[in-house]
Amino acid sequence: MSETFEVIAQARTDEGKGASRRLRRQGLVPGIVYGGHKEPQMITLVHNDLLRHLEHEAFYSSLLDLKIDNEASKVVLKDLQRHPAKPFVLHADFQRVSMAEKLKLTVPVHFENEATAKGVKLGGKVSHNITEIEVTCLPADLPEFIVVDMADMDVGDIIHVSELNLPAGVELTHAVEPETPVVMIHAGYGGATEEGEEGEEGGEGETPA
Known part of the structure; x- marks a missing residue:
């Protein structure tokens, strides 16, 4: 450590x-x-x-x-x-x-490259569903945290528990289902869309009744 x-x-x-x-x-x-x-x-x-x-x-x-x-x-x-x-x-x-016996412990999840993720650059919003998770391992293999690299995540992408990249010798317990979302990037709210902008332009060209 x-x-x-x-x-x-x-x-x-x-x-x-x-x-x-x-x-x-x-x-x-x-x-x-x-x-x-x-x-x-x-x-x-x-x-x-x-x-x-x-x-x-x-x-x-x-x-x-x-x-x-x-x-x-x-x-x-x-x-x-x-x-x-x-x-x-x-x-x-x-x-x-005991250094020879596995233990269970909850460790934090760290999200790397969140600010520069593809989906975030396109205006997507990040939702963290899990910020800590229970692992089992020998004491010598105990990680301070689990890393989730978000660099390649696009809008609509989800990383599930089963997709976590665990250090050698570390396993997840059954405390969380494998298909539980860890983090996702969903479309942002309130931003103007191309369709909305076109609609506004069309509205300006109409003749009032």
């Missing part, structure tokens, strides 16, 4: 909503790490440090170095609970990974 994220955490033993509220008042985020053929472990993270990581899109789809009281393990971020109205993270879930 192009970026390495180190997440610092501490083990915790206190449970319950009251304990979680106390942690949040101290600027900490309660969390849990599970998987990897080990027992789940409750942890805490510094809220502001976690927020800085979350500013990077790659953080959501990368292998992370999680250090709990100086013991390191490879994990991926599996879930976040955010406050519905405030910029606060309420809880974080991490999953341990």
Whole structure:
């Protein structure tokens, strides 16, 4: 991966909503790490440090170095609970990974050459139907994102899930049907057409009743 994220955490033993509220008042985020053929472990993270990581899109789809009281393990971020109205993270879930076992993770879809696509140059409008997708692969093959090259797309063209160009070792899960549209270019609205322009010219030549 192009970026390495180190997440610092501490083990915790206190449970319950009251304990979680106390942690949040101290600027900490309660969390849990599970998987990897080990027992789940409750942890805490510094809220502001976690927020800085979350500013990077790659953080959501990368292998992370999680250090709990100086013991390191490879994990991926599996879930976040955010406050519905405030910029606060309420809880974080991490999953341990084994480099020899495949994992499932949702990764973003990046659309390249959109502004210069054939159909866009002709006035077409782009509709993104899918902006992230679930993949399965070995941790070493985990992509930060899936690339969709739109350079040759014309008005009316559609790229389906089955047409995605996946990196080596990466497969799609069955979370999305193969014929689901990922992106399409449809005709623009409100623009004058040649037929409309001719109609206007013809109207000017008529004699009012």
